[in-house]
Amino acid sequence: MPPVIDLQKCIGCGNCDRHCPLDVIHFDGVRNIPYVKYPDECWHCGSCRLDCPVEAITIRFGPEMLYL
Amino acid sequence: MAKNLEKLGVTFETDVLIVGGGLAGNNAAIAALEKGARALIADKSSLYRCGAIAGGVDHFMAYLGTDTWDTQEAYLEWVGRIARGVVNLSVQNAVFCKELDAAIERMDRIGCTLKQPDGNFFRTQSLGQPGPYFINFNGKQLKPLLAKEALRLGAEVLEKCSISGLLTDGENVTGAVGFNIRNGNFYIIKAKAIVLATGNTNRLFENPSGLPFNTWQCPANTGAAQTMAYEVGAKLANMEFVRITVVPRGFSAAGLNALTGMGGKFVNASGEEFMSRYHPSGNRSPRYKLVEGVMKELYEGRGPVYIDCRHLSQSDLDHLKRTLGYDKDTLPDFIEQKGVDLGKDLLEIMPSEGMQAGPSEVCGSGILIDEKTASTAPGLFAAGDCADQMRCVHICTTGGYLAGKMAAEFAMGSGKEPKLRLPQIRELRKKAFAPMRTSGTISYRKVEDTLRKMLWQNAGPARNERSLQVALEKLEELSQCFKEIRAKNYHELMRVHETHQILEVAKMMCTAALARKETRFGVYHHRTDYPEVDEEYEGQIVLWKTEQGMKTSFKKLDYDKIPLS
Numbered sequence: 088m089p090p091v092i093d094l095q096k097c098i099g100c101g102n103c104d105r106h107c108p109l110d111v112i113h114f115d116g117v118r119n120i121p122y123v124k125y126p127d128e129c130w131h132c133g134s135c136r137l138d139c140p141v142e143a144i145t146i147r148f149g150p151e152m153l154y155l
Numbered sequence: 156m157a158k159n160l161e162k163l164g165v166t167f168e169t170d171v172l173i174v175g176g177g178l179a180g181n182n183a184a185i186a187a188l189e190k191g192a193r194a195l196i197a198d199k200s201s202l203y204r205c206g207a208i209a210g211g212v213d214h215f216m217a218y219l220g221t222d223t224w225d226t227q228e229a230y231l232e233w234v235g236r237i238a239r240g241v242v243n244l245s246v247q248n249a250v251f252c253k254e255l256d257a258a259i260e261r262m263d264r265i266g267c268t269l270k271q272p273d274g275n276f277f278r279t280q281s282l283g284q285p286g287p288y289f290i291n292f293n294g295k296q297l298k299p300l301l302a303k304e305a306l307r308l309g310a311e312v313l314e315k316c317s318i319s320g321l322l323t324d325g326e327n328v329t330g331a332v333g334f335n336i337r338n339g340n341f342y343i344i345k346a347k348a349i350v351l352a353t354g355n356t357n358r359l360f361e362n363p364s365g366l367p368f369n370t371w372q373c374p375a376n377t378g379a380a381q382t383m384a385y386e387v388g389a390k391l392a393n394m395e396f397v398r399i400t401v402v403p404r405g406f407s408a409a410g411l412n413a414l415t416g417m418g419g420k421f422v423n424a425s426g427e428e429f430m431s432r433y434h435p436s437g438n439r440s441p442r443y444k445l446v447e448g449v450m451k452e453l454y455e456g457r458g459p460v461y462i463d464c465r466h467l468s469q470s471d472l473d474h475l476k477r478t479l480g481y482d483k484d485t486l487p488d489f490i491e492q493k494g495v496d497l498g499k500d501l502l503e504i505m506p507s508e509g510m511q512a513g514p515s516e517v518c519g520s521g522i523l524i525d526e527k528t529a530s531t532a533p534g535l536f537a538a539g540d541c542a543d544q545m546r547c548v549h550i551c552t553t554g555g556y557l558a559g560k561m562a563a564e565f566a567m568g569s570g571k572e573p574k575l576r577l578p579q580i581r582e583l584r585k586k587a588f589a590p591m592r593t594s595g596t597i598s599y600r601k602v603e604d605t606l607r608k609m610l611w612q613n614a615g616p617a618r619n620e621r622s623l624q625v626a627l628e629k630l631e632e633l634s635q636c637f638k639e640i641r642a643k644n645y646h647e648l649m650r651v652h653e654t655h656q657i658l659e660v661a662k663m664m665c666t667a668a669l670a671r672k673e674t675r676f677g678v679y680h681h682r683t684d685y686p687e688v689d690e691e692y693e694g695q696i697v698l699w700k701t702e703q704g705m706k707t708s709f710k711k712l713d714y715d716k717i718p719l720s
Contacts, residue, residue: 107204127368130370151366
């Protein structure tokens, strides 16, 4: 399971969309918010979280990884 | 010509084109720019967070002259021993040793020092090293700092760009084409020299976690450089090895060095420290031996297997906890969410997925390079994990920089203006977008999943002549499905191109593995029909494209003399 974006905190800067090495996070230009478009392709590298200026991103591992 | 070109796509012109902006490519750009050449970096992601060290890295191998094991001579002697049969010492001396001092200085200068806050190096010993060669450092911001330095020097960057083919005039490479993975813009880049730096090949073998993108190295690295270099006639070497590592169960994360370097022990279900049964260096054995040990314990019924850090001193545990996220930013989260406390609990581990990569930390797999990082195709250079002599952070940093210097020298010395051929560009454009136009309905994922399962079965950690031939036959059949793979958007188009690259690398791997009739690096190339190491094979299997298909030859390597000049 991929990054979880807290939209209450998100300021819509687009860093996560721009920096995701796997093109997993895209930006909804109409609503001005990022969203996880390809959750199955997440590498869990943490780049989105590292570059989020307002700490709106947490990494939550799914049961398929935690309980394998 | 210019107008005709513009009708086909967006055009760019540069001296040195760098394909892949990761650790090696970014260092190459810095070197080319410092030499006074223009440099353009193309990457599928952003320059700030692309490639294998996107989210950080924590170790850099180096000798620092503090002791007898800590010299250039001792290092190369060890390299020749641990990577014997694939490593070219003369190239290692050029791409690493001669560039090492400058690399350490450069990292300091860009603000990512290898030193601890107290000004000293923190060094650890693992993976068969004769002394603590690994410098432990905080590389979480290394990638963005390198990016900033390249931009400061004037690098041009083409982000979200998937390079799909190289251009040639029949003799030299003259540029490349690619597309934007969001809007589908077609790019035509004219260049006097090219550095390929797109890393190793992942998503190649079935992933034990069942999640193909849960890979140890970056899953966006799928062998683009290897495939494109092969297409233009460059030679490749060391392609037969299936690199595997040991990872926390469920998460194919880097971090093993940190754990074993600090003194973590491998234990099985009954608590036995089993690695000493497989290698005299025990828990600090070469990586392929660790993998063999873990696999055997599991398959012979002595699992689960764990890393035990409970015996570490409080200060070592504190250091470990503080620095574990440097190599894989999210590993501490994973360990915490599993409910594991390294000071109190065992951490369950498993073998990772297989990948195409160098069989040792000190030798690569991929495009055959010489002492100047030049491939056998004029104007084409290779750096980082896609080059046959580069691997790991230290060589990708030093060798990447050397590649940029050499490519800039070539570009500025040639005096020749590259001539682009319109029919070639039209052909590559048609090929690039074909999956958007097909009436087929197969998804890239289905083909990839099949390939991964089939390859693990036939060309994984146990392989023989028949299984490799079967793999090649099935890969050929899978190739036939390609015209039916459909991409619904440009993101998917990128993935289809990646699937194609993975398939081509798989063919190279099986062909090279057939030619190496011995076992070397344990499970990394375990021929069940030739189960022993054979001194006759102290050298590289080299492969290249001919009109009759893939050809291989054997290149003997010399280990009698250590090059020190």
